[in-house]
């Protein structure tokens with residue numbers, strides 16, 4: 001059995017708490033012959049800033065480069081509200097994404113049947129929901145230059161963020177979306193704002209050409225991103241794959257998270273190109289949520305997004321699809337039994353903490369694996 005090298009970056013706040021449950025799962029899988037994983041751990045975000053004055057050190061970046069996959073918790077928090085902008089915790093995450101070339105962020109939003117009641121929307125709107133948001137992750141306004149605040153000298157300041165997209169960036173994320181759609185329900189909704197943004201005009205043009213040239217068998221619709229947000233809460237089941245830019249993808253995936261019951265449910269995979277020489281790709285797996293300062297240290301964070309992110313690592317980085325299915329089935333079975341963390345609780349359910357939920361999921365993996 002191949003040995004895989006994982007770099008674990010718990011980060012800050014509940015990142016550390018939910019990562020503890022992934023560590024428990026990895027240890028269990030190692031002990032029970034479901035995989036062979038070697039783990040190393042590093043600091044990122046506020047934890048790295050406290051230790052070394054930067055949001056991620058070059059040494060930790062080198063470990064990330066050498067790993068078969070990075071498993072990331074979450075960064076940030078009020079403690080670091082006034083650190084220099086370049087050293088803010090979130091800068092560590094952005095550097096990992098950019099330097100590892102992780103341009104494709106897959107954010108599946110699946111509403112587990114047991115959780116249809118936990119959504120703020122009506123059961124029939126979310127029951128059976130299964131959509132995939134494909135967010136461009138290394139371009140757009142989060143990275144474009146100039147990015148600055150200038151003093152205008154008259155008591156006013158001007159903040160500048162720049163939205164930049166080149167054809168190749170739109171094409172490669174489009175390709176990821178169309179290829180995923182072919183394995184799903186064969187539908188792509190491309191979301192931009194061509195009515196007010198030049199980047200939206202180019203996005204639309206490139207997606208249309210790519211579709212005609214390489215993916216005419218997939219249904220493509222163009223949706224203005226604001227209307228897309230509205231449609232996501234009106235009737236989300238109309239969508240299969242949504243492809244969009246970095247900023248809109250960030251926002252729309254938080255919206256989609258609430259369809260599934262909680263931000264604590266949404267996993268993600270961030271992928272780079274496959275290296276033709278080795279057949280491998282750089283990758284990082286992280287929950288969609290942040291460090292949740294409002295609940296940190298209470299032991300009540302939902303570890304499911306983090307555990308499901310690890311399941312995505314099994315599937316997308318290690319070809320362990322069967323094991324990934326087991327973890328996902330174990331999550332569903334745990335929810336079916338009525339166990340809930342506080343963020344997804346509903347009447348008649350048993351509220352448990354982070355650790356109890358992690359242990360319950362592992363117990364279900366063991367049952368499914370016959371161990």
Ligand SMILES: NC(=O)C1=CN([C@@H]2O[C@H](COP(=O)(O)OP(=O)(O)OC[C@H]3O[C@@H](n4cnc5c(N)ncnc54)[C@H](O)[C@@H]3O)[C@@H](O)[C@H]2O)C=CC1
Nearest residue numbers: 074075076077263264289290291292293294295301302343
């Ligand atoms: N990938 C990352 O590391 C991200 C980091 N952040 C950072 O996290 C910090 C807090 O940001 P917020 O806007 O509060 O977003 P957040 O995602 O941390 O929290 C939003 C709300 O969702 C709840 N929540 C999130 N994850 C949960 C979980 N697993 N279980 C139960 N409840 C959960 C929180 O308690 C909070 O009420 C900020 O510094 C922000 O920049 C935000 C988003 C992503």
Ligand SMILES: CC(C)CC(=O)C(=O)O
Nearest residue numbers: 090093094250288289290
């Ligand atoms: C840099 C991150 C904090 C941005 C974000 O919210 C996300 O990627 O989900």
Ligand SMILES: [Mg+2]
Nearest residue numbers: 250251254288
């Ligand atoms: Mg976000």
